[in-house]
Amino acid sequence: MFASIIASGLAAGAIYALVGVTYNTMFSTSRVMSFTAGQLAMLGGVFGSLFTLKLGMPVLAGFVLTLIGCAIIGIITEFVAVRPVLKSLDQHLYVLSTLALALMIQQVAAIKWGTEPQPFPRLIGLGNGVWDEKFWLPVLACAVTIIALEYLYRRTLVGRAFIAIAEDNFAARALGLPERGLRIASYALAGMVGGIAGYSGGELLLAFFANGALLNFYGFVPVALGGLGSNRGAVIGGLALGLFQQAANFLVGGIFSSVAVFALFIVVLLAKPQGLFGFSTARRV
Amino acid sequence: MTAVAATVARNETTEWRAILLRLVPFALIAAAAMILPFVSNDYWALIGTRAAIYWVLVSGLNLIVGFAGHLAIGYVALLTLGAYTTSVLVAGNVMPEVPVFAALPIAGLVGAIFGVVVGLPALRLRTFYFAMSTRGFATIVAQIALAWQSVTGGGIGIAGPEFPAPFNTAWGFYYLCVAFAALCTWLSANVAHSRFGRALIAIRDAEVAAEATGISKPRMLIAIFLFAGALAAVAGGLFATLQTYITPDAFTFDLSVLFFIAILIGGRGSILGPMLGTIILTILPEVAAPLAAWSTFLYAVLLLVIVLAMPGGIAALLDFRNRRPLASNRAIVPRPAALADIVRKSAGEKSLSLRGLTLSFGNVRAIDNLDLDVKPGEIHGLIGPNGSGKTTTLNVISGYYVARAGTITLGEDVLAQGLPALRARHGIGRTFQTPRVIGEASVLQNVMIGGTIEGQATFIEALLALPRNRRDERMLTDKARALLGVVGLEALAEVRADRLQHSELRFIEIARALMLDPDFLLLDEPAAGLSNQEIERLAALIIAISRRGTGLLLVEHHADLIFDICDSVTVLNLGRILAAGTPAEIRTHKEVVSAYLGG
Numbered sequence: 001m002f003a004s005i006i007a008s009g010l011a012a013g014a015i016y017a018l019v020g021v022t023y024n025t026m027f028s029t030s031r032v033m034s035f036t037a038g039q040l041a042m043l044g045g046v047f048g049s050l051f052t053l054k055l056g057m058p059v060l061a062g063f064v065l066t067l068i069g070c071a072i073i074g075i076i077t078e079f080v081a082v083r084p085v086l087k088s089l090d091q092h093l094y095v096l097s098t099l100a101l102a103l104m105i106q107q108v109a110a111i112k113w114g115t116e117p118q119p120f121p122r123l124i125g126l127g128n129g130v131w132d133e134k135f136w137l138p139v140l141a142c143a144v145t146i147i148a149l150e151y152l153y154r155r156t157l158v159g160r161a162f163i164a165i166a167e168d169n170f171a172a173r174a175l176g177l178p179e180r181g182l183r184i185a186s187y188a189l190a191g192m193v194g195g196i197a198g199y200s201g202g203e204l205l206l207a208f209f210a211n212g213a214l215l216n217f218y219g220f221v222p223v224a225l226g227g228l229g230s231n232r233g234a235v236i237g238g239l240a241l242g243l244f245q246q247a248a249n250f251l252v253g254g255i256f257s258s259v260a261v262f263a264l265f266i267v268v269l270l271a272k273p274q275g276l277f278g279f280s281t282a283r284r285v
Numbered sequence: 286m287t288a289v290a291a292t293v294a295r296n297e298t299t300e301w302r303a304i305l306l307r308l309v310p311f312a313l314i315a316a317a318a319m320i321l322p323f324v325s326n327d328y329w330a331l332i333g334t335r336a337a338i339y340w341v342l343v344s345g346l347n348l349i350v351g352f353a354g355h356l357a358i359g360y361v362a363l364l365t366l367g368a369y370t371t372s373v374l375v376a377g378n379v380m381p382e383v384p385v386f387a388a389l390p391i392a393g394l395v396g397a398i399f400g401v402v403v404g405l406p407a408l409r410l411r412t413f414y415f416a417m418s419t420r421g422f423a424t425i426v427a428q429i430a431l432a433w434q435s436v437t438g439g440g441i442g443i444a445g446p447e448f449p450a451p452f453n454t455a456w457g458f459y460y461l462c463v464a465f466a467a468l469c470t471w472l473s474a475n476v477a478h479s480r481f482g483r484a485l486i487a488i489r490d491a492e493v494a495a496e497a498t499g500i501s502k503p504r505m506l507i508a509i510f511l512f513a514g515a516l517a518a519v520a521g522g523l524f525a526t527l528q529t530y531i532t533p534d535a536f537t538f539d540l541s542v543l544f545f546i547a548i549l550i551g552g553r554g555s556i557l558g559p560m561l562g563t564i565i566l567t568i569l570p571e572v573a574a575p576l577a578a579w580s581t582f583l584y585a586v587l588l589l590v591i592v593l594a595m596p597g598g599i600a601a602l603l604d605f606r607n608r609r610p611l612a613s614n615r616a617i618v619p620r621p622a623a624l625a626d627i628v629r630k631s632a633g634e635k636s637l638s639l640r641g642l643t644l645s646f647g648n649v650r651a652i653d654n655l656d657l658d659v660k661p662g663e664i665h666g667l668i669g670p671n672g673s674g675k676t677t678t679l680n681v682i683s684g685y686y687v688a689r690a691g692t693i694t695l696g697e698d699v700l701a702q703g704l705p706a707l708r709a710r711h712g713i714g715r716t717f718q719t720p721r722v723i724g725e726a727s728v729l730q731n732v733m734i735g736g737t738i739e740g741q742a743t744f745i746e747a748l749l750a751l752p753r754n755r756r757d758e759r760m761l762t763d764k765a766r767a768l769l770g771v772v773g774l775e776a777l778a779e780v781r782a783d784r785l786q787h788s789e790l791r792f793i794e795i796a797r798a799l800m801l802d803p804d805f806l807l808l809d810e811p812a813a814g815l816s817n818q819e820i821e822r823l824a825a826l827i828i829a830i831s832r833r834g835t836g837l838l839l840v841e842h843h844a845d846l847i848f849d850i851c852d853s854v855t856v857l858n859l860g861r862i863l864a865a866g867t868p869a870e871i872r873t874h875k876e877v878v879s880a881y882l883g884g
Binding site for chain 1: 356358405406409410411412413414416417418420421422424425428429432433538542549578579581582584585586588589592593596
């Protein structure tokens with residue numbers, strides 16, 4: 001049982017971490033926390049199942065199309081729900097606009113895809129028991145994504161531009177960085193990260209429209225606890241959350257695990273609103 | 286004095302007319318609700334009942350979302366809680382059966398407690414975080430309802446409570462729910478139009494200024510979370526009866542979305558708007574039957590359209606008064622003489638003294654060992670180059686920053702550092718460098734906010750519109766109107782504050798601070814952005830205020846204004862005192878002239 005707690009905990013944790021990274025990627029260039037993060041992961045599962053099982057495409061083609069689909073949804077988020085409200089960031093209209101878009105995505109998925117969980121294709125067919133691919137695929141996907149993002153941010157010009165925008169928007173614009181273009185690119189990137197989360201976790205979570213709301217919350221918990229904008233915090237927080245949740249699941253049952261996660265979330269945030277690895281922000285007066 | 290009394294009397298009749306005019310739409314809705322049974326069938330009884338029940342919940346939630354501006358998106362959780370509490374109590378499967386009219390208040394009590402539990406994070410968490418935490422709570426309540434089979438019946442469900450005759454028919458129950466809805470409208474309107482409702486809007490739109498007027502955010506929020514939680518749970522009890530049989534499936538997140546969006550479509554800070562929003566959203570899927578499956582999608586589209594295209598909602602559409610153009614050549618003509626009739630003369634001989642005040646931001650010493658005295662009835666100027674620590678000094682006095690060393694004393698009393706909300710009680714008022722005014726409230730309401738702590742009535746008294754609350758309201762309205770006369774803005778009393786010019790906002794802030802009858806008034810660059818003529822009028826006003834015995838600390842860049850009206854002047858440079866003395870001494874002080882005044 002211990003082994004299966006570890007396996008399923010790490011797998012779920014890796015998915016949460018990737019959703020957390022999705023939040024962070026969108027936040028970095030726009031200062032917006034978007035409700036669509038969880039929906040992107042849900043779509044990763046639904047698109048994967050749609051292209052590979054329903055339409056019978058090869059796994060690789062299905063994967064690429066899933067990523068493209070999610071990137072497009074990410075870009076739509078930027079155009080529809082983020083850009084129009086950026087000017088009034090203080091009024092927090094983005095909470096409402098992204099919530100509206102997330103609900104629209106969820107509702108379309110529920111009606112067009114169906115409200116029942118549907119099977120996700122077996123991608124490689126490797127491993128069984130606790131070494132089944134459905135457990136290690138998300139972990140591998142998470143590791144690869146993080147390494148790729150680190151490479152992007154540290155070694156490439158575009159990545160450095162992302163960081164510049166995230167650190168100081170005004171200074172970056174003064175340097176002539178194309179802020180708008182970079183923001184669109186970061187939303188496309190966030191869409192792909194979310195898509196990877198859903199796709200790699202598809203065998204575990206299935207292609208189910210209600211995953212969006214669930215992952216929205218469980219992906220947000222590591223971000224909130226780890227500190228906004230910190231990918232390291234999201235990964236550590238995500239894995240810890242997954243392990244904690246699965247352990248509670250096996251030992252005392254699912255309800256208590258969700259109550260425990262929620263209580264932990266509230267208590268930590270009340271004690272340290274900026275998260276465990278975050279920095280306190282902003283003068284008020 | 287007679288002139289003031291005459292304007293008050295005239296204002297009272299126009300106010301009554303305004304109130305009656307505001308009641309007309311509610312009367313129309315009530316009449317429509319009464320007529321409905323005679324013109325339709327049982328199917329519409331169901332829809333009408335549902336709208337009334339939803340409104341019972343939304344009327345409370347409206348105070349949280351529409352007034353206090355907290356994005357509580359998971360309120361279906363409290364509906365669920367109320368529905369199960371009532372059903373379980375009436376069914377008697379845990380303890381002896383309870384009659385339904387006793388079960389409803391108990392559910393309300395449980396709802397009030399959990400309303401605070403759900404709401405508490407709002408005291409520390411910001412927007413998105415709070416929204417997420419309420420949504421998380423909704424998920425958990427649904428899971429518990431499903432899992433706690435011995436009590437809730439799990440997925441099989443439990444029978445809803447039944448009301449005794451005459452409320453056991455479709456129309457009988459309809460009238461009961463409409464009565465509840467009417468009662469809730471009255472209660473929430475009472476809160477909204479009391480100093481508590483204004484304080485909620487102040488917390489939402491100008492939190493810093495709200496603190497400076499002494500409004501305690503935690504107490505305000507807890508009061509409305511109790512109220513909204515209780516209403517939501519009572520709505521849940523009625524909802525369970527309407528459903529006749531409840532399972533966790535009946536309480537989808539879509540319901541939360543409906544409640545939430547009804548308020549936003551209606552418009553923030555309005556009662557009528559969200560009420561119309563609730564009715565429209567309840568009827569919408571019924572009249573467009575093919576769209577029933579898409580109803581949540583439709584709500585979401587509506588939400589997006591509202592946010593992007595008309596953030597004011599229905600209330601803004603109906604606000605004809607504020608679409609009339611304002612006179613473009615209006616001038617602010619203060620009447621400082623009238624001040625004598627309104628603001629009670631400060632009695633105290635206490636001085637406000639700073640001793641050895643030191644504050645650093647990182648490695649920068651913003652204030653370094655600052656001594657300063659403001660005496661009653663004295664105008665003390667605080668000048669210096671940008672970044673010399675003037676505003677920071679005001680912020681330390683107001684309690685927004687905690688100094689690393691040094692003391693602030695008022696007479697004999699040492700003022701605790703931090704705690705900005707306690708400064709108003711010590712008689713210290715202030716204005717801000719950028720006016721912090723509630724754009725969506727009227728000018729009059731903005732000024733009334735300043736007197737929030739002067740009110741005597743408790744939240745319960747305000748809720749029930751008891752005499753003491755009405756007396757508070759009359760006192761605050763009269764005083765605010767009179768003070769608007771003093772600063773010269775009485776003609777604009779009913780106008781939304783965000784339609785005013787910058788200079789007018791500065792005078793609103795002064796009137797708001799005067800509501801407290803402050804012993805000390807801190808003015809942060811009151812002349813910035815004013816024309817020369819307005820500065821002269823401001824000077825006369827400041828002098829009149831000081832004549833009443835109020836000590837003023839004036840941060841300003843207009844050297845002429847400082848030298849004309851101040852009794853003493855302190856010059857700061859890099860957080861330290863460069864010079865202090867009378868205006869005449871400062872004007873000729875060598876270092877001041879070279880560092881700051883130029884010459």
